[in-house]
Amino acid sequence: KEYGVVTISEKDVVLGEDIYFFGLPSADLTAPVFREGMLSKKEDDYLMFDSSVNIGDLGGPLFNLSGEVIGIAVDYLSYFNDLGDDEYIFGYGLNKALKLAVFKEYLLMLQLDNLNGDLTKQGELDNYQPRSEYEALQIALIDEIIDANVFILDGEELVSPAVVVKREGNDYYLLTKYREEIITSFDYLTIKVGEANYFPDSYYYDSEEKIIIIKFESYLNLKVVPLSESEIVVGESLVFGGADTSNAKHYFTKGMVSKSSKDDSDYFMVDGPVNYYQIGAGVFNFRSELVGILADKSYQYERDEEIFIVESITSAYRVNKVMEVLNNSELLIENSSFLMPNETSENSYQAKGLYEEKEITLIANLLDSVVNVITDKGHGSGTIYYKEELEDGYLYYLLTNKHVIDGGEDLKVKTNDNITHLIESYYQFDNYDIAVLRFKSDLLYPIKEIKDFSINYQTMPGTIVYAAGTPLSLEYFNLVTKGVTGYGNLKHDQVDDLALYVDVALNPGNSGGALFNYEGEFIGINTAKYTNYHNAFQSDFARGASIVIDLSKVKAEILALQEEGFVVFQRKVMLGITIVSIVDYQTEYGYDYFPLGFYGLVVMDIDETRGAFGVLEVGDNLYKINGKKIYGTEIVATELNKLQLGDIIVVKVKRIVDNEWVSLELEIILK
Numbered sequence: 001k002e003y004g005v006v007t008i009s010e011k012d013v014v015l016g017e018d019i020y021f022f023g024l025p026s027a028d029l030t031a032p033v034f035r036e037g038m039l040s041k042k043e044d045d046y047l048m049f050d051s052s053v054n055i056g057d058l059g060g061p062l063f064n065l066s067g068e069v070i071g072i073a074v075d076y077l078s079y080f081n082d083l084g085d086d087e088y089i090f091g092y093g094l095n096k097a098l099k100l101a102v103f104k105e106y107l108l109m110l111q112l113d114n115l116n117g118d119l120t121k122q123g124e125l126d127n128y129q130p131r132s133e134y135e136a137l138q139i140a141l142i143d144e145i146i147d148a149n150v151f152i153l154d155g156e157e158l159v160s161p162a163v164v165v166k167r168e169g170n171d172y173y174l175l176t177k178y179r180e181e182i183i184t185s186f187d188y189l190t191i192k193v194g195e196a197n198y199f200p201d202s203y204y205y206d207s208e209e210k211i212i213i214i215k216f217e218s219y220l221n222l223k224v225v226p227l228s229e230s231e232i233v234v235g236e237s238l239v240f241g242g243a244d245t246s247n248a249k250h251y252f253t254k255g256m257v258s259k260s261s262k263d264d265s266d267y268f269m270v271d272g273p274v275n276y277y278q279i280g281a282g283v284f285n286f287r288s289e290l291v292g293i294l295a296d297k298s299y300q301y302e303r304d305e306e307i308f309i310v311e312s313i314t315s316a317y318r319v320n321k322v323m324e325v326l327n328n329s330e331l332l333i334e335n336s337s338f339l340m341p342n343e344t345s346e347n348s349y350q351a352k353g354l355y356e357e358k359e360i361t362l363i364a365n366l367l368d369s370v371v372n373v374i375t376d377k378g379h380g381s382g383t384i385y386y387k388e389e390l391e392d393g394y395l396y397y398l399l400t401n402k403h404v405i406d407g408g409e410d411l412k413v414k415t416n417d418n419i420t421h422l423i424e425s426y427y428q429f430d431n432y433d434i435a436v437l438r439f440k441s442d443l444l445y446p447i448k449e450i451k452d453f454s455i456n457y458q459t460m461p462g463t464i465v466y467a468a469g470t471p472l473s474l475e476y477f478n479l480v481t482k483g484v485t486g487y488g489n490l491k492h493d494q495v496d497d498l499a500l501y502v503d504v505a506l507n508p509g510n511s512g513g514a515l516f517n518y519e520g521e522f523i524g525i526n527t528a529k530y531t532n533y534h535n536a537f538q539s540d541f542a543r544g545a546s547i548v549i550d551l552s553k554v555k556a557e558i559l560a561l562q563e564e565g566f567v568v569f570q571r572k573v574m575l576g577i578t579i580v581s582i583v584d585y586q587t588e589y590g591y592d593y594f595p596l597g598f599y600g601l602v603v604m605d606i607d608e609t610r611g612a613f614g615v616l617e618v619g620d621n622l623y624k625i626n627g628k629k630i631y632g633t634e635i636v637a638t639e640l641n642k643l644q645l646g647d648i649i650v651v652k653v654k655r656i657v658d659n660e661w662v663s664l665e666l667e668i669i670l671k
Contacts, residue, residue, distance in 0.1 A: 006061070008104045009068035011128040013039050013047050015146070015252055016139035016239070018065055018132070020462070021049065023057025023073065025533055025545060032060065033486035034461035035503045035544065037093065037273075038138065038254045041244060045102050047071055048244065050093035050253040050273045052503050052544025055533045062097050065131035071097030077244075078540050080276050088300045090309050092543055093253055093273025094244050134237075134355040137286050141239055142252050144288045147223035149241040149281065150174060151192040151248040152200075152214070154185050161242040161281035162214070163290055164193070165319075166326045167224050170217050171201075173326060175319065177280040177293055178205050178212045186335075191216050192248055202334040204325075210266065210317055210340075211293055213326070225282065227323045228289035230349040232260050232268050234367075234480055235360035237286050237352070240270070240294060242278025251278070256359070258312065259479045267295060267315045271481045271505060274314045283316045286352035292316035301472065301508065308531050309541045312481050312505035313472060320344050362520040363466060367478050368416045369448035370468045373400050373437065373512055375408030376572075381469030381513030382413065382437065383522060384447050385558075393442035395424070399558070400512030401527055402428045402435040409572040412609055413439055416478055420609050425566040432554055433493055433527055435512075436561060448514065450559075451521040453552040459485050459500055459523055467504040467526050467546075469513025481505040483544065490547065492527070498553055500524055503544035515548045524548035573640050573670055575649070576610020577603050579622065579633065595661065598654065599623060600630040611671045617655060624652035645670050 017039040022032040037051025049062060053076040062071040077091035130136035152159045152174075162176035174191065176182075182189070183203065190197045191214070198216045205212040236257040244251035255272015262269050270283060274297055283292035298313040321344045325331050331338045351357035373380045382400035398413065405411055411423035421439040428435045463485040470477045483504035492499035502515070506529050515524035530545035551558075579601040582594055594602075600623030606613050616622070623630050625639050626649060643649060647670050654661050 006063075006069045007067070008100050009064060009066070009070045010101055010104060011064075011068070011070075011126045012101065013042050013064075013070055013099065014128050014139055015039055015042065015250075016135070016142040016254075017128060017130075018135045018138070019049050019051070019070070020063040020065075021051045021053070021057075021060060021073065022063075023053065023060030025054035025056045025542070026530070027056065029487060029490075029501070031487060033501055034484060035486055036462070036484045038252070040093070040253055041249065041251050042099070045099055047097050047099050048251065049095050049097060051095065052093065053095045054542055054545060055538065055540045064128065065135060069100055071099055073097045088307060089276050090299050090541065091275055092309075092311065094275060132355075133353050137353055138237075138239065138254065141284060141286055141288055145223075145225055145239075145241070145282070145284055146250060146252075147194060148225040149250060151243065152176065152182065153190050153192055153197075153248060154181070154188055158243060158246045158248045158277060159185070159189065161278065162191075163241065163282035163293070164222055164224050165227060165290060165322070167222070170219055172216055172218055172222055172224070174214050174216070175282075175290075175293060175322060176212060176214070177295055177317070178209045179280070182212055182214075193218070193222060196220070204332045204334070205337050206340045207337045208340070210295070211319075211322065213322075213332070225284070225288065225290045227319050227326075228285060228287070228291040229320060229323065229345075229347050230285075230289075230291075231346040232257055232291060232318060233349050233360055233364075234258065234260050235356070235363040236291075236349060237356045237359070238270060238272065238291070239284045240272065240274055240278055240281060241284070242275070242281030242294070244275065245277060253278070255312075256482055258481055259476065262315050262475065266317060266321075268292065268318055269476070269479055270294075270314050270316050271312045271479075272314075273312075285349075286356060290319055292318050298472070303508070309543060310472070310507055311543065313476065313507065320346060358518070362516070362518070363480055365446075365520060366448065366466070366468060366514070366516055367480075368446045370416065370478055370514060371398055372414040372470045372474065372477050373398075373404050374412050374414060374420075374474075375405055376410040376574075377408050379470060379474065379509055380404030380511045381509065381526070383468075383514035383525075384445055385450055385522065387445070387447055390440070393440055394444065396439055396441065396445060396447075398437050398439075399514075399525055400435050400437060401525060402433045404512045405435055405437070410574065411437065411569055413437065414474075414477065415445060417443070419443070420607075422571070422609055423569050425568045427561055427566045429557070431493075431495065432498070432549065434525065434549065434554065434558070436558065436566075438566065448516075448522045450551050450555050451517075451523050453555055459488055459517070459550065459552070461485055461487060464518040465502055465504055465523070466516045467502075467506060467510060467513060468516070469506075469510040469526060471507035471509040473509070476509070483546075488550070492547055492549070498549060499527065500548045500550050502546050502548055504546050505544065506546040522551065524551055571645065573643055573645055574607075574610060575612045575636070575640065575668060575670075576607030577612050577616060577622075578605035579636075580604055581632065582621065594621060601633065601636070603653075611669045615666050615668050616651075616653065619655070621654040622651060623654065626650055640670075643670055
C-alpha cells in the first residue's frame with residue numbers, strides 16, 4: 001500500500017510561529033488527534049510548543065503552516081514537583097520537541113544497519129516566512145516585546161517575571177504582580193534583563209496589594225512596552241510572557257480574552273496555556289501593548305476525593321490605571337504603597353487584522369444566546385436555539401445536557417442580562433445526554449439556530465471552535481474558550497460516531513454549553529472530557545481532551561420533538577435562601593459579627609425567584625420559623641414540608657438596623 005510522505009522542513013523556527021500537532025493520546029481512538037498551538041521557545045536542537053499534549057502523544061509530529069514537519073514531540077511537563085505545595089501545580093502547554101531541520105540530511109541518508117552517529121546538521125538554516133496575516137502579527141509581536149520581558153531573581157531563584165513599562169532618564173520602571181517576598185527580600189534581589197543584571201533601587205505597590213512597581217537604573221537603551229489605553233474585549237488576541245521553569249528563560253504562550261471582567265473591573269479572564277512561572281508576567285495584545293499582568297490561575301478541583309485538572313481559568317490584572325500612577329510622581333513614595341485611581345478613561349479597542357476583528361465580532365454576537373442552567377444540585381450551561389411567540393411574550397427553547405438537570409428539584413436559567421427565569425417544562429432524550437428546557441419571558445432574546453446540515457457538511461479536524469458556558473462557579477458566567485476540533489466520529493455513551501474530540505478547555509459547569517465554529521454557527525453541545533489517560537507503563541491527567549455532541553447527528557430528532565413529550569416542571573417548596581449555622585459562620589469568618597448568645601442560622605444568599613427575596617436580607621440571623629426555635633436546618637425543612645406554594649410562613653430574624661441589632665417578625669409567601 002502506498003502511504004503519504006511528509007516533507008521535513010529546512011527552515012529555522014521562530015517564536016510565535018503557528019504549529020499543528022498530531023498524536024494518539026489514547027489507544028481507544030482509531031486515528032491521530034489534531035491540535036493547534038504556537039512555538040514558545042527554541043534552543044539549538046529542540047523547540048517548545050504550547051498545545052495540549054497527553055501521555056500517548058509523544059513521538060507525534062509538529063507541522064508548520066506550510067505543511068512541513070518541523071519537530072517530533074519527545075516530552076511534556078505534567079506538573080511541577082519542586083514547589084513544596086500540597087496542591088498539584090499542573091503544567092499545560094510545556095512541551096518539548098526535537099527540531100528536525102537540524103537532522104534532515106542525515107535522516108534521509110540513514111540505512112537500517114547504520115542508525116548511530118552524530119546527527120548534527122552543519123550550516124545555516126533558511127528563514128521561516130509566515131503563511132498568514134495572524135501568524136505574521138504574532139511573530140512580530142513577540143519580536144517587539146521580548147526584550148522588555150525581564151525576571152526578578154533572588155540569587156539564582158526566579159521570584160517573578162516582570163515587564164519594563166517606563167523610562168525616565170536612566171531610571172526604568174517595571175511592573176509585576178505584588179508578592180510579599182519581593183518586599184521582604186528586596187535588598188537581595190537582582191533584575192535580569194537579557195544577559196545583564198541590575199539591582200533594584202526602590203519599589204511602590206498599590207494599597208490593595210495587587211501589583212508592584214520597581215525602579216532600577218541602567219545607562220543602556222532598554223526596551224519599554226507601552227500600556228494599553230483601550231477597553232478589553234472578549235476574543236481579543238493575546239500573548240503571555242514569563243518562563244517555562246525556574247531557569248528564567250523566555251517562554252511565550254498564546255491565548256485570548258475569555259471574559260472581560262472578573263469580580264470587579266480590575267481583573268479580566270484569559271484563555272490559553274498559562275503556567276506557574278508565568279504568573280506576574282505581561283499580557284500583550286497584537287498592538288504590542290501591555291494590557292494586563294497575569295495574576296492567578298486555578299490548577300485543580302476535587303470531586304468525590306478525586307483530583308482533576310482545571311483548564312484555562314486564569315485571571316489577569318488590567319493595567320490601564322497604572323499609567324496615571326506612572327505619570328504622576330506625587331503618587332509614588334519610595335518603598336511604600338499608593339492609592340490606585342478609582343476610574344480611568346478607555347478607548348474602544350481596534351482589532352489588529354481581519355482575523356481578530358471577525359473573532360471579536362462573532363463572540364459578541366453569541367453570548368446573548370448562551371445561558372447558565374441552575375439547579376439545587378449545581379449548575380451547567382445551555383443555548384437558546386428556538387422561540388415561539390405568545391400573546392404575552394415568548395416561549396424559549398434551550399439545549400443542555402441531560403446530566404445537568406438530573407435529580408434537580410429546582411430549575412432555572414440566567415440569561416446574559418443577569419435576569420433569572422423559571423423553567424416551565426423540559427424534555428429528556430432516552431439515547432443521548434441531551435435535554436431541552438423551556439422558559440417564558442416578555443423580553444426578546446436572540447436565538448442561535450442549530451447549523452443547517454442539509455448541505456453535505458462534516459466538521460473536519462482543524463476547524464476553529466469556541467466554547468461558551470459557566471465553568472466551575474457562577475462568577476465565570478459566559479466565559480469563552482477557544483480551540484480546534486481534533487477528531488470526529490467519536491463513540492460516546494455507547495453511540496457510534498456521536499461526538500467530536502476538541503482541545504477546547506472545558507471544566508465542570510461547561511456541560512450543556514454551546515460549541516460554535518468560526519462562522520458563529522452552533523455545531524455542538526459541550527458534554528464531557530477525558531480526565532486521565534493510561535498506557536502500559538504509566539497514567540497521567542488528561543489535557544485538552546474534551547467531548548462534544550455533534551449536532552449534525554441529532555438535529556433531526558431535536559427539531560422533531562412533540563408537545564406531548566415535554567414534562568411540566570413543578571417547583572419544590574423552598575424559602576430560596578442559602579444558610580449556614582452561626583457556629584459554622586463564626587468558624588469561617590470570626591466571632592465579631594454576632595453577639596454572644598445568638599443561635600440559629602445565617603442567611604448567606606437569596607434566590608431572586610423565591611418568596612424570601614425582598615423580605616430577608618443577607619446577614620440576617622434566622623432564629624424562629626412558625627414559632628419554633630431554629631438550631632439547625634432540619635427544622636426549616638420539616639416546616640416547609642407541611643406547606644404548599646402560595647402558603648405563608650412566619651419567621652423571626654435579628655438584623656442590624658441603624659447600627660443596632662433588632663428582632664423582626666416577617667411573613668414570606670412561598671412562591
